[in-house]
Amino acid sequence: PKEIERVRRKIKELEEKRKSLVEKINKYVEIVSKPELLEKLEKLRKELAKLEGEKSKVEGEIKNVLLRDLKNLKRLLKSLEKEKKNFNLNLKKIAREKNSLLKKIEEIKKELEKVEERMRKKEVERESALERISRFKEVKGKNEFRVAELERRIEEIKKKVSVLDASIKEKRAKFLEYGLEVEVPSLPLDKIKERISELGKKLESYGYVNLKALEIYKSVEEEYLELEEKVRKINEEKDKILKLIEEVESEKRDAFFRTFREIEGKVQKLFSILAPEGEVKLELENPEDPFSGGLEIKARFPGKKLLSMLNLSGGERVIVALSFLFAIQEVQPTPFYILDEIDAALDKLNSERLIEILKAYSKKSQLIIITHNDTVISNSDYIYGVSMQKSGESKVLSIKLP
Template sequence: IRVQLDLLEREAEKNNRDRNHGEAILLQTVARRKYLEKMDQEYASFSNTVKTILQSRETWRQHVMGPVGELIQVPSEYAAAIEVALGGSLSYVVTDTSESAGQIIRWLQSHRAGRTTFYPLDAIRGKIRDEEESRAASEKGICGIAEDLVSCSTEYRPLCSYLLGRVLVAETLEDALAAARRFRYRYRFVTLDGQVVNAGGSMTGGSLRKKENTFFGRKQEIQNLLEEEKRLQSAAEKLGEKDSRSRENLKKLTEKLSVCRREGQDCRMKRASLQGQYEGAERALAAKQDQYRRIREEEDELVKRRDRFQHLAETAEQSIRDMVQEGVSLDGQSFQIWDERCRSADQEVVELKIRLTREESQMDFCQTAAREAEETETAQTQLIKTLEERMKEAGTESERVQTRMAEMKAQFVREEEKWNSLSLKEQAIRGESDQFLSERQKVEKDWRQMQDASAARQKQIADREGRITAFKDQIARELERLNEWHMDEHEAESCRMEGSISEIQSYLSDTEGKIADLGSVNPNGEEEYQEVLKRRDFYQTQIEDLMQARKGLEAVIREIDATMDQQFRTAFQAVDQEFRRIVQIMFQGGQGKLILTDEKDVLQGGVEIFLQLPGKRQQPLTLLSGGERALAVIALLIAFLACRPAPFCFVDEIDAALDDANVERLSRMIAEYKKKTQFIVISHRKKTMEAADTLQGVTMGEKGVSSLITVRVEDYIKEA
């Protein structure tokens, strides 16, 4: 019972830790998902014009299918490439007909709500694919045509063909350049990391925004967070069920302790009853022994009396015989005296015989009584022996029960102390939980404020981007007006006159004459020009404000990148050291190391794994055999766990490519780290199963019905 209670205590503590950890992770996941969903619901990736259209309640809203990005589904590995390929088209609005698009454009004009591009489905036609484009898609390093890598409804397939039908996705920039040269730069190539080789030979590239700031990246992260929430909620439910089972087991152990107490009380009562029977039997035996002694004494007395009477009878008979012999010579008187003496002697002999017979009868009675007493004594002795044996058994049982009761009392005292300790811990944990809940509410409040501030900042940025777009449109219109006058900005500036008033007046007169020759003019042109200048100055001020805000954001981004770079380098060094140590253990020698592909920019670079096995030269991971790659990846996984242990690690048939010797080394390595991390291993290898503490298997005893079987190896070892 003590062992079981200890196990229940450890299990309760583990469940509490797991539950707190799971709740913390779940809260972080939910907060992150809600933040991203809020950004998605507020159309953070779109301009103000598109937001206005999507949030409108006008009658034409039913003819809006949505932005392009909302109508196609992109696999996560192609998200960056497709988003770069679509570019600004990602936020363009799709309508059912051209008439609907025209109606929305007129509404935007009347409400001065900005401008955007529309894709009417009745006017969009997909691009026809030629054989050369199909050959380009099958080139080495080319993933395929972008149109084929996305999915959408049938009605939007022409739109996908229109936007992505001439775009090919390549794995790397080198693959894209090689294919572009081979096909004379006829097609546009986009790499998986977002670098572009345009048709005609121009190239666009560099670093991309973080995934959370990209459209498809945010969609994919929301989906991943939803799946993570389901997994965490399922784990929380399992922990709740496990806690209920622990409480039920504790209740059963308490009931078992009560039963043991009742059994001890019954044993004490039974022992007292047997003690009373034993004392009664001893008293009865003493009485019988006293009675037997008295009978023996009477028997001895009777034997003595019988011997005396026999002696007297023999003496009397001898006297009679002597008297008879003497009587032969007696006379009559003497004979008469002799005859009287004879009769007296005969009478005395008869009396003696009667007394002898009576004494013999009494002696027989005493002998019978003595035999009965002996039999009774024998029976009493046997009864005493039986009672003594029962007393010994009862004493042994009583001692065992007392010992057990003492152990159980001591155990109960310890359990009460543990229970009190657990109660104190529970109170402390509840206090910490209340504090944690209070802190969590505060953190959630701060988080919501940060989300609101971030959303407001995003809205400000989007508004300013919209204003910049509007400013650019306004500037473009002003430049178009200058173009109508066949002038550019520099020419207009160069037209400013310098000199004396008379010279200017003379020039003005000549100019007026020329203007008169040209015909009528706009009388409000000068005022409009001044108004344009004012607007340009205003726009310039706005642009400077936006540039200052941009510089501030870039400084924050640089600071975050520097912190991430430092943390990554520290973690990388720790993992590299553990990886080197574990490789020597797993491969019984040899060397392994992790190398950064870009030492200057570790956040954008990658990591390569190199191994030098005993008797071999150094090779990268891709050139190793299947078993060697498996051991190397296992060593890297354990290195991660050594640097930052996780609550549990779930792996699926990682030992499939290993031989028995390597499986044994893997089992020893897992056994070494299982104190900090619980390993859940799916395996068909016997060596791996031998090292497990608990085996769980699924069997189908009945068709269509699966059963889960759990075996604790420790229990079977104890039974054996």
């Protein structure tokens, strides 16, 4: 610091004076026997003692200054170590939460893939079962038609037999009235055989009838109902998973828009400090699906029209970027910030406006700023400077500003 340099220069001057006086004293000692010089010698001795006292006082002041600075540096180092420890703990916590969320997402994806694979298999089984059931239904339909046809023919024959029996009884009763008893003649054996042959050929024309068809159909039907129940359960599980995914996506979307609106308001507030009467807009490329598009920032500075970031000057881009950065940090604040030459492209007026924001943030967070801007430096609480010595080593100097 300048104070130490001044004290060191004063010590050097005093040392040179002391050496000069010592030389004079030694010179005068040789001629000390002269009375006229004794008074002058005594005066020089008093002056030498005074200089020695001033030297001791200055050395004490230097020692006190160095000890004070050393204590301040130790306190600052201890504070930085503590903040570094807290930062590392928060960083590890965030990393654990991130890994946990990623793991849950992967588990959901794997479970969804398993469910989809099971559904594909069940769908194949269901199609196969439906095909078999269709074939069995077709066979069953043909057999039922043949059985119904036979039953219809049998009923017709029974009706004809009943009609003939009634007619025979009626005729026989009439003959009995006249005292005649009539015997119903039986068919000849060859006619009966011929009739049996005809009926056998008709029966053969119906083809093979699977007597177990109904039993097989019932078994297949039970299997089909079981598969249908499994498919229903799988569809229910799929619907639940899709609903869960939809809820997560909806919650993610709502959280994004809440944060987006909050950041948008804070950006406008901060931008109005850095650029009074200015305007800034955040526009999503795809408002319907914000995660599939980007974000475009437009700003209007006093006396100018609304322009995209690409069309702004370097200093204007810095002002918009700082407004956006600090708005995000207000939504998710951190204990300290490290800012590297954020004011490089700002003029004095904008640098003073930036100082207002930095002072407000310094009340709730610690700011470490790398800068060459005199306006920012003069408004700091502590200044740390690094200089290169002749030996090639770097030297760090610190000053606490009032």
